[in-house]
Amino acid sequence: MISLYIHIPFCIRKCLYCDFLSFPCSSDGLKNKYIDALCNEIELTEVEDRLVGSIFIGGGTPTTLDPDQIGRILDKIREKFTLSIAIEITLECNPGTTSPENLIQLYRIGINRLSIGLQSSIDSELEALGRIHKYSDFVNTFKWAREAGFENINVDLMSALPGQSLENYKNTLTNVVKMNPEHVSAYSLIVEENTVFGGIYGDDKSVIEKLDDGILAKYKNLPLPDEDTEREMYYLTEEVLTEAGFHRYEISNYAKDGYECKHNKVYWTGGDYISFGIGASSYVKGVRYNNISNVNAYINEWNQGSRPRKDNIYCDITPLSDQDMMEEYMFVGLRLMEGISISGFYDKFGVAMRDVYGHVLEKLVSEGLIIVEEDILKLSKRGIDVSNLVLCEFLLDN
Amino acid sequence: MDQSKIRNFCIVAHIDHGKSTLADRIIEKTGLLTEREMQEQVLDNMDIERERGITIKAQTVRTVYKAKDGEEYILNLIDTPGHVDFNYEVSRALAACDGAILVVDAAQGIEAQTLANVYLALDHDLDVFPVINKIDLPSAEPERVIEEIEDVIGIEAQDAPLISAKNGINIEEVLEAIVAKVPAPTGDEDAPLKALIFDSLYDSYKGVIIFCRLRDGRVKKGTRIKMMATGAEADVVEVGIFGAGQFIPADELTAGMVGYITASIKNVADTAVGDTVTDAGNPCSEALPGYKKVQSMVYCGMYPADGAHYPDLRDALEKLQLNDASLHYEPETSIALGFGFRCGFLGLLHLEIIQERLEREYNLDLVTTAPGVIYHVWKTDGTMIELTNPSNLPDPSEIEYMEEPVVNAEIMVTTEFVGAIMKLCQERRGRHIDMEYTTATRVLLKYELPLNEIIYDFFDALKSRSRGYASFDYELKGYERSELVKLDILINREEVDALSFIVHKDSAYERGRKMCEKLKEEIPRHMFEVPIQAAVGGKIIARETVKAMRKDVLAKCYGGDITRKKKLLEKQKEGKKRMRQIGTVTVPQKAFMSVLKLDSE
Numbered sequence: 001m002i003s004l005y006i007h008i009p010f011c012i013r014k015c016l017y018c019d020f021l022s023f024p025c026s027s028d029g030l031k032n033k034y035i036d037a038l039c040n041e042i043e044l045t046e047v048e049d050r051l052v053g054s055i056f057i058g059g060g061t062p063t064t065l066d067p068d069q070i071g072r073i074l075d076k077i078r079e080k081f082t083l084s085i086a087i088e089i090t091l092e093c094n095p096g097t098t099s100p101e102n103l104i105q106l107y108r109i110g111i112n113r114l115s116i117g118l119q120s121s122i123d124s125e126l127e128a129l130g131r132i133h134k135y136s137d138f139v140n141t142f143k144w145a146r147e148a149g150f151e152n153i154n155v156d157l158m159s160a161l162p163g164q165s166l167e168n169y170k171n172t173l174t175n176v177v178k179m180n181p182e183h184v185s186a187y188s189l190i191v192e193e194n195t196v197f198g199g200i201y202g203d204d205k206s207v208i209e210k211l212d213d214g215i216l217a218k219y220k221n222l223p224l225p226d227e228d229t230e231r232e233m234y235y236l237t238e239e240v241l242t243e244a245g246f247h248r249y250e251i252s253n254y255a256k257d258g259y260e261c262k263h264n265k266v267y268w269t270g271g272d273y274i275s276f277g278i279g280a281s282s283y284v285k286g287v288r289y290n291n292i293s294n295v296n297a298y299i300n301e302w303n304q305g306s307r308p309r310k311d312n313i314y315c316d317i318t319p320l321s322d323q324d325m326m327e328e329y330m331f332v333g334l335r336l337m338e339g340i341s342i343s344g345f346y347d348k349f350g351v352a353m354r355d356v357y358g359h360v361l362e363k364l365v366s367e368g369l370i371i372v373e374e375d376i377l378k379l380s381k382r383g384i385d386v387s388n389l390v391l392c393e394f395l396l397d398n
Numbered sequence: 399m400d401q402s403k404i405r406n407f408c409i410v411a412h413i414d415h416g417k418s419t420l421a422d423r424i425i426e427k428t429g430l431l432t433e434r435e436m437q438e439q440v441l442d443n444m445d446i447e448r449e450r451g452i453t454i455k456a457q458t459v460r461t462v463y464k465a466k467d468g469e470e471y472i473l474n475l476i477d478t479p480g481h482v483d484f485n486y487e488v489s490r491a492l493a494a495c496d497g498a499i500l501v502v503d504a505a506q507g508i509e510a511q512t513l514a515n516v517y518l519a520l521d522h523d524l525d526v527f528p529v530i531n532k533i534d535l536p537s538a539e540p541e542r543v544i545e546e547i548e549d550v551i552g553i554e555a556q557d558a559p560l561i562s563a564k565n566g567i568n569i570e571e572v573l574e575a576i577v578a579k580v581p582a583p584t585g586d587e588d589a590p591l592k593a594l595i596f597d598s599l600y601d602s603y604k605g606v607i608i609f610c611r612l613r614d615g616r617v618k619k620g621t622r623i624k625m626m627a628t629g630a631e632a633d634v635v636e637v638g639i640f641g642a643g644q645f646i647p648a649d650e651l652t653a654g655m656v657g658y659i660t661a662s663i664k665n666v667a668d669t670a671v672g673d674t675v676t677d678a679g680n681p682c683s684e685a686l687p688g689y690k691k692v693q694s695m696v697y698c699g700m701y702p703a704d705g706a707h708y709p710d711l712r713d714a715l716e717k718l719q720l721n722d723a724s725l726h727y728e729p730e731t732s733i734a735l736g737f738g739f740r741c742g743f744l745g746l747l748h749l750e751i752i753q754e755r756l757e758r759e760y761n762l763d764l765v766t767t768a769p770g771v772i773y774h775v776w777k778t779d780g781t782m783i784e785l786t787n788p789s790n791l792p793d794p795s796e797i798e799y800m801e802e803p804v805v806n807a808e809i810m811v812t813t814e815f816v817g818a819i820m821k822l823c824q825e826r827r828g829r830h831i832d833m834e835y836t837t838a839t840r841v842l843l844k845y846e847l848p849l850n851e852i853i854y855d856f857f858d859a860l861k862s863r864s865r866g867y868a869s870f871d872y873e874l875k876g877y878e879r880s881e882l883v884k885l886d887i888l889i890n891r892e893e894v895d896a897l898s899f900i901v902h903k904d905s906a907y908e909r910g911r912k913m914c915e916k917l918k919e920e921i922p923r924h925m926f927e928v929p930i931q932a933a934v935g936g937k938i939i940a941r942e943t944v945k946a947m948r949k950d951v952l953a954k955c956y957g958g959d960i961t962r963k964k965k966l967l968e969k970q971k972e973g974k975k976r977m978r979q980i981g982t983v984t985v986p987q988k989a990f991m992s993v994l995k996l997d998s999e
Contacts, residue, residue, distance in 0.1 A: 005957060187953035227948040234949075252953050267957040281958040288961065318961075328960060331967060335955060367925060386925055388950040392967040392974075 339378025585653030694742025
């Protein structure tokens, strides 16, 4: 069984913190050409395993496409692949980019999970992030989605936002809990290079030069919460959501029982996935593929024709060594609260985890950063807080 | 060789007053080189020298000048290093000359180094004549400077050539002055060979190349020579003279000449600067005066950042020492840093140069510990040890008392900064000796200062507190009894031997506090709290704490992020590798040099 990811790079406006491969686009012509290319890529890609367990349509803002355009992609997938009876098909959706009618149609074409990007229920915080919506837009979108029939909805939240107080964040959590979604992804803001925030809060000088003084002055009054507050927010998330019947199953992900995101768990457990669209990354039978990120080059490549993926010069292909796979098994798998299986490591690589990581494991256990329970290895609470320090220990010397 | 047509001279100047530029012009005007061949500064051919604009190794060049009297003269220009670290080398280079050109900046006038060098030249009975440089600067005041030279140094300066070395103005006048004012040598060609070694160089084909000035006698291929101080003997393979940047073989060297000798000598230590070369079969009765063994003044530990490179560091030091007999090193072991070397240097500049050469020319990544001086530790049993590594300080119960080296320092400064500089000297435990007004606005301050107070950052502090106007020179006076203690640094309650240093007991608290503050900045947050403590004799005198890290977590990691995430983790791990492990604490390498940057007010 494999999973499929479809990348839709279009959005209405770039958010100030966003470093995803996305850009504002209002040209229907470009969108259609992109979907043509996507469909060609899907059709011409050679695959062995055709049984699909999950599909994730992400972006960008996929709901800047109309439901017919999304339908074309799903039709192409159904033509090429067999969808499992229990398939999860997620669509990312931003408040302010959809309507009751569109949601009804999306449900009809087979989307059965929505992921709505709320981020915050405080309008001033949304504004500071450069989001296009207000909290009321989210409330409407959520209601319409329920009315359209969606029974599996995720809400994306962000903490550690510019000027955010613990109190404000608590309000957002409470508001979300009231809407009663099945799943919540709660991320701390990451200040990335090549974003406006990278210039304001990071040390990306190339960006600072382009910013006008007005913006810099505005954000001077909106400092990021300090490390301690950020951790308080993180602990608060778990507290509030646990009380509301969610459980944390990954560093930043919470679900009601039975609603963990199947698709993302494929990433964290080392499963195979094929991705389509610009910048998309696939992982099949130990080989990683990265698509080109230039949209025009991508469209030209796939719309002119007929070369299967393995000959596609635009695709960066990296076979992973056993060592690479071991490293990923550890540092990706440990993001899951359930941890990783020690015997599973042996089954997969034919060598005991202890023989590869014995020294590291001993050290991390003694430092209280990881916990070993019978066959399971997982991060401790403290280990989650400083997970980068823990995870980098699992990189092996060449 | 007709000695009356030889002029052996050097140029003395304060740093930046234009010594090397004038040397270039002299070489250019005497026509040995075409302009195309002229490197920017012909004499300074080491990279570091070029970049820092200073001369490290003394270099020498022989030029031929056709003077206005129609005669051809041989001008041997013996270049001298410009830094106080190399004082002894300067003195030997001067001893090889018969006269000296004093270059003084027309705008800045006399500086501390100018004085020190002139006195050194006069001490060697050289005829010194002044040249006023940079006369084309808008701020040039040649009249005032001439007056200053006459008043302060007491040499005739009215007819000093007014030149611009940079723009080639009046260089002829300098050449004529050399012919007229530098005395010709008067050695006895028939006496036994007596030659002064003023420098030497190791060449992998020829072995040691001895730079020397012949006082008496002659030397040629086949002569069996003897170094009178070291006792080394060898058969001469080649003699010759110095072209600009090249060695030109000659049949023989005779009294009055400056040239080189090679004799398949494998070790520069056998040809110590200041030693006398004589004919082993027909030796002169006594050696030239003034030879002394060069002593290291400053010591520090040098360790490879990656322990696996220890043999590379050893090989590199060995190679550098071939050319630099004043570099000393011996293996040592540090609990914190592993295997390395305790290295001795003439001064801090010498240390920095060696460090840079190791890093640049030998591609070594080094951890250097705080430099220290040699202390005399008198033990209760009456014996004395020379302490170069603070870790080796005996137990206090075995110590009767300690002595530290003290220097005589001369500082020249304009009157407005006298207060600030005196305060600095006082902070550095200086003893005021004298204060002289050399002109209405310039003061010469004389202090006795403990060497360990000036080796780190005194020069920088001096410059910053006088807005760059103060100049400074010193010479070792001797050892004095002092109340010294060993300051230990504990990181996470573990003593780090490589961070220990010796300090006067009155400065211990201040130094300890600053050291803890500095280390707090340098040491990254760990998963636990890291106390940094300074202790004297087991008693904690200062403490700082590096707070525990609260978070280091990446919120998101989905399929497309894995490659990027891995790169991030790799970067993090790589960063950790460049740090040193002290128990469970990782310490960045530059933390070991923290002590150098304590005076940052």
